[in-house]
Amino acid sequence: MNQEPITSLKGIGEKTGALFKRLGIETVEDLLHDYPRAYDVYEPAIPVGQVQEGRICTVCGQLLRTATVRRFQNVQVIVTVVKDLTGSLSLTWFNMPYLRSALQMGRVLLFRGRVVKKGSRLSMEQPEIFTQEAYEKVMHSMQPVYSQTKGLGNKAIVKAVTQALSQRQMEREYLPEGLRKKYELAEYNYAVEHIHFPSDQQELLAARKRLVFDEFLFFLLAVRRLKDKRQDAGSIYKMKPVEEVKRVKQELPFKLTQAQEKVLGEIERDMDSGLVMNRLIQGDVGSGKTIIAVLALLQAACHGYQGALMAPTEVLAKQHFESMEELFAAHKVQARAVLVTGSMTAKEKRLAYERIAGHQVDIIVGTHALIQEKVIYDKLALVITDEQHRFGVGQREALGRKGTEQKGQEASASWQRGGQPHVLVMSATPIPRTLAIILYGDLDISILDEMPADRLPIKNCVVDTGYRDRAYRFIEREVAAGRQAYVICPMVEESEMLDAENVLDYTKLLQKKLMLGIVVEYLHGKMKGREKNQIMERFASGEIQVLVSTTVVEVGVNVPNATVMMIENAERFGLAQLHQLRGRVGRGKHQSYCIMVDCSGEEDTRKRLDILNRSNDGFYIASEDLKLRGPGDIFGLRQSGEMEFKLADIFTDADILKTVSEEVKEMTRQDPMLKGEEYGALRERMEQYLGAGMEQVNL
Numbered sequence: 001m002n003q004e005p006i007t008s009l010k011g012i013g014e015k016t017g018a019l020f021k022r023l024g025i026e027t028v029e030d031l032l033h034d035y036p037r038a039y040d041v042y043e044p045a046i047p048v049g050q051v052q053e054g055r056i057c058t059v060c061g062q063l064l065r066t067a068t069v070r071r072f073q074n075v076q077v078i079v080t081v082v083k084d085l086t087g088s089l090s091l092t093w094f095n096m097p098y099l100r101s102a103l104q105m106g107r108v109l110l111f112r113g114r115v116v117k118k119g120s121r122l123s124m125e126q127p128e129i130f131t132q133e134a135y136e137k138v139m140h141s142m143q144p145v146y147s148q149t150k151g152l153g154n155k156a157i158v159k160a161v162t163q164a165l166s167q168r169q170m171e172r173e174y175l176p177e178g179l180r181k182k183y184e185l186a187e188y189n190y191a192v193e194h195i196h197f198p199s200d201q202q203e204l205l206a207a208r209k210r211l212v213f214d215e216f217l218f219f220l221l222a223v224r225r226l227k228d229k230r231q232d233a234g235s236i237y238k239m240k241p242v243e244e245v246k247r248v249k250q251e252l253p254f255k256l257t258q259a260q261e262k263v264l265g266e267i268e269r270d271m272d273s274g275l276v277m278n279r280l281i282q283g284d285v286g287s288g289k290t291i292i293a294v295l296a297l298l299q300a301a302c303h304g305y306q307g308a309l310m311a312p313t314e315v316l317a318k319q320h321f322e323s324m325e326e327l328f329a330a331h332k333v334q335a336r337a338v339l340v341t342g343s344m345t346a347k348e349k350r351l352a353y354e355r356i357a358g359h360q361v362d363i364i365v366g367t368h369a370l371i372q373e374k375v376i377y378d379k380l381a382l383v384i385t386d387e388q389h390r391f392g393v394g395q396r397e398a399l400g401r402k403g404t405e406q407k408g409q410e411a412s413a414s415w416q417r418g419g420q421p422h423v424l425v426m427s428a429t430p431i432p433r434t435l436a437i438i439l440y441g442d443l444d445i446s447i448l449d450e451m452p453a454d455r456l457p458i459k460n461c462v463v464d465t466g467y468r469d470r471a472y473r474f475i476e477r478e479v480a481a482g483r484q485a486y487v488i489c490p491m492v493e494e495s496e497m498l499d500a501e502n503v504l505d506y507t508k509l510l511q512k513k514l515m516l517g518i519v520v521e522y523l524h525g526k527m528k529g530r531e532k533n534q535i536m537e538r539f540a541s542g543e544i545q546v547l548v549s550t551t552v553v554e555v556g557v558n559v560p561n562a563t564v565m566m567i568e569n570a571e572r573f574g575l576a577q578l579h580q581l582r583g584r585v586g587r588g589k590h591q592s593y594c595i596m597v598d599c600s601g602e603e604d605t606r607k608r609l610d611i612l613n614r615s616n617d618g619f620y621i622a623s624e625d626l627k628l629r630g631p632g633d634i635f636g637l638r639q640s641g642e643m644e645f646k647l648a649d650i651f652t653d654a655d656i657l658k659t660v661s662e663e664v665k666e667m668t669r670q671d672p673m674l675k676g677e678e679y680g681a682l683r684e685r686m687e688q689y690l691g692a693g694m695e696q697v698n699l
């Protein structure tokens with residue numbers, strides 16, 4: 001593998017290198033595996049009269065006049081008009097005054113760009129300009145489109161990838177010949193090259209199939225290894241059910257659902273079995289996973305052990321901590337909890353660590369820093385991770401290891417003595433059972449398939465931008481009734497590259513549009529931990545009535561008094577993600593509403609969003625989404641990146657996933673350690689794969 005830094009490429013200095021780093025690309029190898037997120041196909045030009053709003057089109061025509069440059073505030077705008085027999089279309093470019101000389105009246109050129117509506121007229125913005133010969137050359141070819149960042153555009157990335165491909169050394173094929181033949185898989189080097197520059201759809205599909213196969217293969221081999229290691233591992237933490245847990249359960253203001261009772265029973269049995277628990281709880285948003293976690297932690301505390309609860313965000317960790325403290329206070333529970341987050345000062349952290357190591361606390365709540373940082377526990381018997389939908393094998397492995405780094409104990413010795421903690425993973429990603437069994441092959445699975453009875457189904461609507469004012473009036477009425485609202489925007493701040501609502505401007509807008517006295521604040525991922533916590537706390541306490549946010553609220557946040565979820569640019573989100581966002585409301589006894597604003601005006605989008613409109617059931621939504629996208633639809637919006645796959649989509653690539661799963665079973669049945677000569681290169685590659693997040697292994 002080519003571990004040369006990206007700056008070893010010609011034309012990439014420190015500055016550009018830093019921009020690549022922002023995209024997560026540090027080495028030439030990273031660059032080669034930074035796959036395009038889409039491909040532009042240069043289709044033949046269409047008549048000017050047939051262009052459609054919102055679409056990227058190519059037209060060919062004559063310039064009606066020489067381009068003129070105007071200034072608006074700080075922006076230089078070039079405008080001209082192209083016409084053919086069917087009509088005319090205005091063309092606009094921003095801050096590119098040098099284009100003017102090419103745009104002389106009478107020239108016949110091709111223009112390719114997005115068509116937008118300006119007032120009542122259509123206009124093409126920032127089109128690429130081609131002569132007829134130039135367009136002939138690119139027509140029908142597929143041009144890769146990469147994720148970009150400010151200052152590093154697509155052209156520069158394409159150039160870098162081209163260079164990296166041309167000077168790289170061919171890699172040794174690591175899949176056994178027989179396997180490649182059996183599944184008609186492209187050769188590795190071919191796949192890497194053609195995922196970037198396919199000349200047609202067929203080449204792209206061949207390249208993609210191979211790379212998806214590999215992603216699943218490495219993942220499932222790692223899962224298998226974890227499973228082997230975990231199978232029947234003895235535990236020194238054997239916990240009988242305790243009276244205290246039963247008491248708290250009975251005193252709760254609500255009765256647990258049957259599903260909750262069943263899952264809690266499974267957990268109690270696991271923890272009392274003398275074997276290490278490795279369990280996944282799958283439950284749709286709002287099904288009540290948190291209380292189960294809390295009761296399990298209490299169980300551990302009552303036995304004199306420690307338990308840890310990890311959340312993906314600080315906001316969520318803090319919320320869990322606070323609701324736990326509240327619950328304990330209300331029921332006079334003796335267990336002591338502590339919060340550990342990244343935004344604590346060094347001193348606060350040190351104090352917390354001391355209390356943990358000295359077993360002055362029983363329950364530790366925090367972000368994933370908990371597994372990364374050097375926290376020393378005392379008798380850590382249970383580790384729970386919440387809302388874990390990007391749960392790679394590396395993280396799963398790290399979890400189990402945590403208990404082995406305990407006070408004064410030699411790590412491996414503790415492991416052998418069964419000192420690994422019980423592990424409970426809670427996920428809201430609705431994955432069909434057949435897939436969950438494969439992807440979480442190292443875990444037992446519990447399913448929470450029932451909602452608390454007191455819930456009213458959320459009322460949904462999908463609207464266009466013309467509905468906004470009515471939505472604001474609706475929010476005002478809900479606030480007047482004592483409720484609260486979320487408004488979600490896809491972006492933090494305005495961007496040149498994307499035309500989408502942003503949190504900062506939208507907050508200002510709402511502060512003007514909503515009645516005086518309504519407190520509107522914002523929340524986004526770039527804010528400091530402390531600021532985020534403050535905002536979230538003020539929202540939870542009702543001091544803020546309308547919270548404008550990016551998807552940082554997507555995971556887990558629980559403010560049952562919030563009843564309106566308004567999502568701007570709903571077309572930009574995957575259905576699963578929208579379902580998660582919507583799950584932030586409808587968590588209490590009040591009727592809740594979800595308003596999805598579709599800014600695309602496209603028929604396909606409308607159809608997709610309509611699935612959410614019809615149903616509040618995560619599993620149903622995932623399956624309908626799949627039907628609409630169809631297997632092999634590789635450019636649909638991905639379901640916010642499950643696991644650690646770059647290309648593979650567990651839904652649309654479910655067939656490959658199942659195939660690979662069968663193959664892994666077969667391979668390891670015949671040769672459990674893959675010691676055979678044909679697996680030599682594969683084993684080496686596997687070690688590199690695992691090296692990133694896991695200890696070195698001999699498969």
Ligand code: ADP
Pocket residue numbers: 254255256257260283284285286287288289290291428452453454556558560587
């Ligand atoms: P999620 O499964 O999405 O994590 P939570 O655990 O946050 O859901 O629960 C959502 C809300 O439902 C919380 O306010 C919680 O107190 C409440 N809740 C949990 N279980 C029940 C139940 N059996 N009956 C009524 N409300 C419940």
Ligand code: MG
Pocket residue numbers: 289290386387556
């Ligand atoms: Mg939750």
